[in-house]
Amino acid sequence: MKRIIYLLLAFFLAGVLYSATPESSAKLARLKYGGGGDWYNDQSSEHNLLEYVKKQTNIIIDSRYQFVDISSDELFEYPMIFLTGHGNVNFSTEEARRLRAYLDSGGFLYIDDDYGLDPYIRKEMKKVFPSKEFETVKSSHGIFSSHFNFPDGVPKIHEHDDKLPVAYSINQNGRMCVFYTFESNLADGWADADVHKDSPTKRELALKMGTNIIVWALTN
Numbered sequence: 402m403k404r405i406i407y408l409l410l411a412f413f414l415a416g417v418l419y420s421a422t423p424e425s426s427a428k429l430a431r432l433k434y435g436g437g438g439d440w441y442n443d444q445s446s447e448h449n450l451l452e453y454v455k456k457q458t459n460i461i462i463d464s465r466y467q468f469v470d471i472s473s474d475e476l477f478e479y480p481m482i483f484l485t486g487h488g489n490v491n492f493s494t495e496e497a498r499r500l501r502a503y504l505d506s507g508g509f510l511y512i513d514d515d516y517g518l519d520p521y522i523r524k525e526m527k528k529v530f531p532s533k534e535f536e537t538v539k540s541s542h543g544i545f546s547s548h549f550n551f552p553d554g555v556p557k558i559h560e561h562d563d564k565l566p567v568a569y570s571i572n573q574n575g576r577m578c579v580f581y582t583f584e585s586n587l588a589d590g591w592a593d594a595d596v597h598k599d600s601p602t603k604r605e606l607a608l609k610m611g612t613n614i615i616v617w618a619l620t621n
Contacts, residue, residue, distance in 0.1 A: 427462045428478075429467070430482050431483050432471065434496075435492075436490045437489045439487055440486050441468070446589075447591070451463070454615055471499050480508065481508070481618040482509070483510075483588075484522070487515050491521075497525070511579075511580050511582075511618070512582070514584070515589070516586065533573075535570065535579075538554070538569060545613065546613075548609075548612050548616045549609040549613055551610060551613070558606065559585075559597055561584065567585075577617075577621065580617075580618075587610055589607070591604075
C-alpha cells in the first residue's frame, strides 16, 4: 500500500510536469469490476486522451490501454485509475476494503457515468466510504483550471437526457481522492471520432477536461 505513496512522491520530486524521464512515466489503468457492467467499453478512450496529454503538457506518460483488477497488487502501481460503464457495478467487501486502502494511500479514482452507472456506483462507493457522500464540485475548484480553464465547470459532451452535467467528489483528509462526472460523458469524447460521432469541438473539450483531471491527479 505504501507503493502508491512512493510513486506519487517520486513524480512530485522529479517535477513530473516539466522534467520527468521515460523511466518514471506516469500511467493510467481502467478499473475492472464485477456485477456485469461493461467496464471495458471504448478502449480507444484512454489511449487518445493520454496521447493528447503528451502533446499538450510535458508529462511523460504511458499511453497504452491498461486495466487492473481491484484484487491485484498492481492496483497500487497506478497513481490514477478510471472507472466507467453503463450498468451494474459490484464490489465485494474485500474489494471495497482494497479500493479504500488504495485511495487512502494517495491514489486517485476518476469515474465517468457512461449512462446508467449512477445508481450502482453511488451504492458501491458507500461500501468504500460508509460515512461519506458525493459532494458537488464547484466550478471554482482547481481541477477546472489545473491546465485548461473551464470557468463553468465540467462540460457536456454526449447528450442523453438533456440534463446539465455535474461533477462530484469524495474528499479524504483534505484531498480529493474521487472525481465523478455525471451527465457529461467525457470518455465518449475521448474515443475514436467514428464511435460516438461527437463534434470536433466537443471532443476537444473532452480531451482538455481529461487533461485537467490527469494533471490534478498527478500533482495533488
